[in-house]
Amino acid sequence: MVDLWMPGAARHSVGNTGAMNGGPARAVWHITSNATDWTFRNELGWFTGGGADVAPHLLYDPFTGEIAQFFPADSRSLSLQNAGDVRINRTGKYCVQIEIVFTEGETVNGKKYNSVRDTPCKNLDKIVAWLRSLGIADVWPGGSPTGFTRDTVSMDSWTKLGGHYGHNQIPGNSHVDPGPMPSLFGATPVTPPKPPTPAKPKVSLAHVIYAAKHDPAAAQGHTTYKAEVLIVEKALKAEGFLSSQYVDGSFGSLTVTAYARWQRSPAGGGYVGTAADGIPGSASLKRLGAKHGFTVTD
Known part of the structure; x- marks a missing residue:
């Protein structure tokens, strides 16, 4: 303002x-x-x-x-x-x-x-x-x-x-002021530095595969894994494939089902059969990351 x-x-x-x-x-x-x-x-x-x-x-x-x-x-x-x-x-x-x-x-x-x-x-x-x-x-x-x-x-x-x-x-006026003016713009306006662009969060493909294939409780014991799964789940929620109550850092059966729907979607790669089993693959996870601001490490 x-x-x-x-x-x-x-x-x-x-x-x-x-x-x-x-x-x-x-x-x-x-x-x-x-x-x-x-x-x-x-x-x-x-x-x-x-x-x-x-x-x-x-x-x-x-x-x-x-x-x-x-x-x-x-x-x-x-x-x-x-x-x-x-x-x-x-x-x-x-x-x-x-x-x-x-x-x-x-x-x-x-x-x-x-x-x-x-x-x-x-x-x-x-x-x-x-x-x-x-x-x-x-x-x-x-x-x-x-x-x-x-x-x-x-x-x-x-x-x-x-x-x-x-x-x-000014049209309609008869005055002759202000006369010679100083250089108002002689100094280049100071542009405040742009704040640094926040680094994109990283998601390890190996970590989310582990979380999807193993006991979710065991995966949640890994703090890093849970945080990475949350990033993926938030992206699946934004795509309309996962309800907010299941965005919990646990790559359980509902998240697997949601991810399978992402894999089958055109944006996710349009995979079929066993290629859309709900276990993240490099290509589909990178597509999800590109849309939702995270990078994937293999």
């Missing part, structure tokens, strides 16, 4: 949620572009107060790494304008809007910053990792924004292609 609320983000639900229309998941990047106020605290106050009617999903400060969230990922937010009768905010399974607290040319600690790309981008990797977890692809269908200018994608591209977009690329 995915996290609809980003782990580590301060949750400030503004309510007023709305359903998405479905389709490829995407994210849209904005900047606050406030010429008089560059603080995360004040922008947070705006979006939880008088600006709640234009709130995004996330508010992000690239200098401090602070992140706040106003809507769950499966709700539309309110940062985009409609394009005619197309409700742009509702496009996709997810359409996560990220407002970066940034203004072109702002000065922080005596240094002037002309684009988000120039900032420290603290915790940006955590946002991208969360977006990936939602199934948002590492791609810019309209190209990564490189300037403060319009670069509108077609409505067909917007509705059909998931991935990342700049506000300047």
Whole structure:
């Protein structure tokens, strides 16, 4: 199950949620572009107060790494304008809007910053990792924004292609943000190592033949034999030839009868006569193992 609320983000639900229309998941990047106020605290106050009617999903400060969230990922937010009768905010399974607290040319600690790309981008990797977890692809269908200018994608591209977009690329909108963006996908996503494939259980042909031909109680005295017989019996049960109450590690007469039915079946080899006597043979046992995940040692 995915996290609809980003782990580590301060949750400030503004309510007023709305359903998405479905389709490829995407994210849209904005900047606050406030010429008089560059603080995360004040922008947070705006979006939880008088600006709640234009709130995004996330508010992000690239200098401090602070992140706040106003809507769950499966709700539309309110940062985009409609394009005619197309409700742009509702496009996709997810359409996560990220407002970066940034203004072109702002000065922080005596240094002037002309684009988000120039900032420290603290915790940006955590946002991208969360977006990936939602199934948002590492791609810019309209190209990564490189300037403060319009670069509108077609409505067909917007509705059909998931991935990342700049506000300047969205049909029906007139904004030119976010401007030049950092490389969101510069580092190859870390793929967790796959768990090792469990080794297939092994069944000794000699052991199960012994168990089938001798006193079942004597065979059960061999712990290994009993475990191997159980593997065979479970496979016979899965084939519909043995009832569950007889899956007990004892290769008794009912298991012999069940195995004979397997030998006579087309999957078991279609044997007839004495070749289908219920005593496992190498070929029929290997066929059973191939279907039910165990290997046979002769």
